[in-house]
Amino acid sequence: MSTPPDPMTSVPPAVESALREFFASRRPGTDAVGGTFTDAVAALEAFVLRGGKRVRPAFAWTGWLGAGGDPAGPDAAAVLRACSALELVQACALVHDDIIDSSRTRRGFPTVHVEFADRHRAGRWSGEPGRFGESIAILLGDLALAWADDMVRESGVDAAAQTRLGPVWSAMRTEVLGGQYLDVSTEVTADESVAAALRVNRYKTAAYTIERPLHLGAALAGADDDLIAAYREFGTDIGIVFQLRDDLLGVFGDPEVTGKPSGDDLREGKRTVLFAEALLRADESDRGTADVLRRSIGTDLSDEQVHRLRTIITDLGAVDAVERRIDELTSSGLRALESSSATAEAKASLRALAMAVARRDA
Amino acid sequence: MSTPPDPMTSVPPAVESALREFFASRRPGTDAVGGTFTDAVAALEAFVLRGGKRVRPAFAWTGWLGAGGDPAGPDAAAVLRACSALELVQACALVHDDIIDSSRTRRGFPTVHVEFADRHRAGRWSGEPGRFGESIAILLGDLALAWADDMVRESGVDAAAQTRLGPVWSAMRTEVLGGQYLDVSTEVTADESVAAALRVNRYKTAAYTIERPLHLGAALAGADDDLIAAYREFGTDIGIVFQLRDDLLGVFGDPEVTGKPSGDDLREGKRTVLFAEALLRADESDRGTADVLRRSIGTDLSDEQVHRLRTIITDLGAVDAVERRIDELTSSGLRALESSSATAEAKASLRALAMAVARRDA
Numbered sequence: 001m002s003t004p005p006d007p008m009t010s011v012p013p014a015v016e017s018a019l020r021e022f023f024a025s026r027r028p029g030t031d032a033v034g035g036t037f038t039d040a041v042a043a044l045e046a047f048v049l050r051g052g053k054r055v056r057p058a059f060a061w062t063g064w065l066g067a068g069g070d071p072a073g074p075d076a077a078a079v080l081r082a083c084s085a086l087e088l089v090q091a092c093a094l095v096h097d098d099i100i101d102s103s104r105t106r107r108g109f110p111t112v113h114v115e116f117a118d119r120h121r122a123g124r125w126s127g128e129p130g131r132f133g134e135s136i137a138i139l140l141g142d143l144a145l146a147w148a149d150d151m152v153r154e155s156g157v158d159a160a161a162q163t164r165l166g167p168v169w170s171a172m173r174t175e176v177l178g179g180q181y182l183d184v185s186t187e188v189t190a191d192e193s194v195a196a197a198l199r200v201n202r203y204k205t206a207a208y209t210i211e212r213p214l215h216l217g218a219a220l221a222g223a224d225d226d227l228i229a230a231y232r233e234f235g236t237d238i239g240i241v242f243q244l245r246d247d248l249l250g251v252f253g254d255p256e257v258t259g260k261p262s263g264d265d266l267r268e269g270k271r272t273v274l275f276a277e278a279l280l281r282a283d284e285s286d287r288g289t290a291d292v293l294r295r296s297i298g299t300d301l302s303d304e305q306v307h308r309l310r311t312i313i314t315d316l317g318a319v320d321a322v323e324r325r326i327d328e329l330t331s332s333g334l335r336a337l338e339s340s341s342a343t344a345e346a347k348a349s350l351r352a353l354a355m356a357v358a359r360r361d362a
Numbered sequence: 363m364s365t366p367p368d369p370m371t372s373v374p375p376a377v378e379s380a381l382r383e384f385f386a387s388r389r390p391g392t393d394a395v396g397g398t399f400t401d402a403v404a405a406l407e408a409f410v411l412r413g414g415k416r417v418r419p420a421f422a423w424t425g426w427l428g429a430g431g432d433p434a435g436p437d438a439a440a441v442l443r444a445c446s447a448l449e450l451v452q453a454c455a456l457v458h459d460d461i462i463d464s465s466r467t468r469r470g471f472p473t474v475h476v477e478f479a480d481r482h483r484a485g486r487w488s489g490e491p492g493r494f495g496e497s498i499a500i501l502l503g504d505l506a507l508a509w510a511d512d513m514v515r516e517s518g519v520d521a522a523a524q525t526r527l528g529p530v531w532s533a534m535r536t537e538v539l540g541g542q543y544l545d546v547s548t549e550v551t552a553d554e555s556v557a558a559a560l561r562v563n564r565y566k567t568a569a570y571t572i573e574r575p576l577h578l579g580a581a582l583a584g585a586d587d588d589l590i591a592a593y594r595e596f597g598t599d600i601g602i603v604f605q606l607r608d609d610l611l612g613v614f615g616d617p618e619v620t621g622k623p624s625g626d627d628l629r630e631g632k633r634t635v636l637f638a639e640a641l642l643r644a645d646e647s648d649r650g651t652a653d654v655l656r657r658s659i660g661t662d663l664s665d666e667q668v669h670r671l672r673t674i675i676t677d678l679g680a681v682d683a684v685e686r687r688i689d690e691l692t693s694s695g696l697r698a699l700e701s702s703s704a705t706a707e708a709k710a711s712l713r714a715l716a717m718a719v720a721r722r723d724a
Binding site for chain 1 (some may be wrong): 365388391392395396397398402406408442454458459461462464482487488489493494496497498500501502503504505507508515521528532533535536540541542543544546547548549550551553558596653660668721724
């Protein structure tokens, strides 16, 4: 067999085709319900299909390959379908998160609740457009979550693989919802601890984006406990690194490269590990600086204020602390990977990915 | 074996104990996420446990018994767990519906979004209490939906039963979400047709409350196609009857008996079959009356106005039309049941239930 192509580039088109087939298979059921339900589902399908890098299915697929899954074997198509179902969980998470965060656009398009509010306005329907948009987005997010389970159940993986997959699938959904819950509640309670920020990071991002997808792939392949443990360690560490780098970019990123306004996280009041580290240090060394940080976060800062906060955060040593944490976690994640029984190709893919995640600038 | 007790009274405590055990089994996972997630899940558990008549599990269980399931046999506990999972789907539907309808109380307690808004206010947290409450309620509803699937997957029913159950479970979730979607969109577009009202009725109530639960029980028991078809016909007909009776009670019910203000459906602007029948007749006979109906629905009516609308609706013949539909559907539902191969006990339970549904006054 020739070297398989990089999963991060080869997986997305295959995932999209699996998702397209799945939506086609739902069509008789949605047509039977009737009314304009089919149109609403078409909006959900468009949302799912225009989305993203398919990171979670790519990790799941890599986890399966690395545990000895054969991409030319008879199970490959079913496994790919099960991995693709992660995109439907993600669709629910995004559609509902966009309501929670009152986000107006995603990937250059109106968010689902905004799209349906616009339809309401255009049709001059009765009631409040915003309320209608959110109601429909709640229901379409629910549908995506229910269909994620359907897609796994109907994927075609055999009963033994379903049994292995079940607990991982279950843990993953509980963790991401728990992580979202913590994110919302940490923000309103203004929990300033590094521990709280790391907890959100771990469950909302690391477990859901890397650890559990790799674990899912391993479970589908029937991997042994050692490989699963190594994947999970790698996935947790690199997943946290992913978010820590994101936190740094959210304050220090170049808007030309990230595509987001500079210092966005400070204006939005995100309770990141970076900010928690800064506050911790300020509280120990300089109450005046701590007051400035507390008063500034989550307000409509000028570029000059953002610039000053950056200097404060750097001078406090918070950036160094986060960079050190990134280095340590990258090393420990890579160590777990290298000493595992994953295939050489999977190790190479995951290693490249870890380095890209740790060092990216967008 | 002695005659089994009436499922409508014997099932609820068994369902509650299965739900309690299920929540206990989630505890290590939610504790691992940490923070206050466990508290939030406790609020969801309290909501699920204080709820209702367990109608859907009771129908599913009756469907299983009627197809030959043995309540003293080795599968009974697993089947009961799978049937109980319907209550978690229902928890999601109620929690999310209460956000959509801006409902403040349910079963004498604050709704979930109101409860968390209250916690926000009590803690003097930052941001808007209402927004926070809705965000948490969205996430807890999602969790209930995800856990419904977990509860089925972990119920202990064998692989063959899981395979039979899959398509029914899938259809049921799509139908109830489709029905909720239709309900929201029929109201804002003020769709006045009898067909639109019947469609909401069929998918939001009939399929979800009676037809699919019976079907699910039959699938668990491995029933043949004829019995499944009979159950579905009975369930659809009696499910629609249930909602039609509800529509009549929503306008003509005695507040002392129903516990709801008289004429509530008129004030809320519900697009019921009863109202659609009235409007259809008014449009054919008397434009002035049609105008009165259109201007009145969904407004803050006085008791006297409600009284006048009742007279109008009755005089137009809409009540007779709905009562006729109730009689026809009750007869056809019972015919399907009687000629089926369901056990005599199940037939007796379902017959009694159909009569109670058709003739109830609360």
